[in-house]
Amino acid sequence: MQDLFEEEDVDPLLATHVGVAAVNEAAPLATRMRPRSLEEFVGQEHILGPGKLLRRAIEADRLPSVILSGPPGTGKTTLAHIIADMTHAKFVRLSGVESNVAEMRRVIAGATNRTRTSGQKTILFIDEIHHFNKAQQDILLPDVESGNLRLIGATTYNPFFYVNSPLVSRSQVFQLEPLRVEELEELIDRALADKKRGLGNYNVKIDKNARLHLAKLSDGDARKCLNALEIGVMTTPPDSKGVIHFTIAVAEESIQQKAIVYDRAGDAHYDTISAFIKSMEDFRFIARRIVIFASEDVGLADPEALPLAIATQQAVEFVGLPEARIPLAHATAYMCRANKSREAYDALNEATEKIEAEQTKRVPENLKNKHFPVNPER
DSSP: OOOTTOOOOOOGGGTTTTTOSSOOTTSOHHHHTOOOSTTTOOSOHHHHSTTOHHHHHHHTTOOOOEEEEOOTTSSHHHHHHHHHHHHTOEEEEEETTTOOHHHHHHHHHHHHHHHHHTOOOEEEEEETGGGSOHHHHHHHHHHHHHTSSEEEEEESSOHHHHSOHHHHHTSEEEEOOOOOHHHHHHHHHHHHHOSSSSSTTSOEEEOHHHHHHHHHHTTTOHHHHHHHHHHHHHHSOOOTTSOEEEOHHHHHHHHOSOOOOOOTTSHHHHHHHHHHHHHHOOHHHHHHHHHHHIIIIIGGGOTTHHHHHHHHHHHHHHHOTTTTHHHHHHHHHHHHHSOOOOHHHHHHHHHHHHHHHSOOOOOOGGGSOOSSOSSOOO
8 A cells, every 4th residue: 555655755866776676877877886885885984984983873773863064976875875775764865955845744744654654764865955944954853853764964065054053963964075086096997897887888998097087187076087987988989999998188078177166155265265365474374383383293302492483483573574584494494303292282182082071070179269168157
């Protein structure tokens, strides 16, 4: 009997992953080659490596609601599908751009009915969750908190700025990083070898410098890399022996020019302007960095380094440019020659971590203010 609350949520482009036997050959290469398990997943070792929190939570089926943040093509959607598959949960996908409140209420009702009738869990994947307004995000709160559904939100923005604080506090936030060049090269080789989902049925010879060019100019984006590979293979005629020679020239044509990653409203904007300002900042910036280096990196190995750095900072303020470059050079050379010790810096960080991790304790009696009696007579 058809569930009245059941929604048709199988993405035709992802048919190979969600249990449909046929491969959709019309789908782009990047979609056809989506990893189907954690073993196939490439990259993100900092959260998915052996023993890491996210991997342990997935394997133990103890994953709470999560928000996956990261650049395009780093595996956010793929990871959501893998989680649903490994946990045998119902996978429902919504778009932060297209979905409305009515659709969200229908999904929540379906999750409630599914839990009541079959006990099956529901994973709600919301792509581009930062596009949801406050009212839309607030609708999710009761069901996320009660566990009626597990939310996996994906965003290319910083979730601490673009997702409601109550929703973030009820979720684990994981940051995905751009794929490394060697990881993208691995994906290229895998796609060229795979005869069912990839380009293995084409006789492709790819030059090393062409593969490296694709990987480098993809900016850590697996989707961009694989789709550029596909267009290069499909538009290059084979030679007299039937070999498609994927040369550096083909690679350059396939990926065109490197796209500039820039988001005026997000972190990239402030990172860019910060670098711009620092590149023009005057000699005071260099003097400040020398002072920090003297304490953080030289530290206890040479106690004279910090007084020298402070003296340098005062000297450059006093004499100004162009002569300020002389004490700056003097101090820089001294810091390079000095012995190094981060003992004080590391001890400070360790103490700070303990303070944040452990319970706050009361001040010992012998350290309290003694202006007033500890136990005054009533």
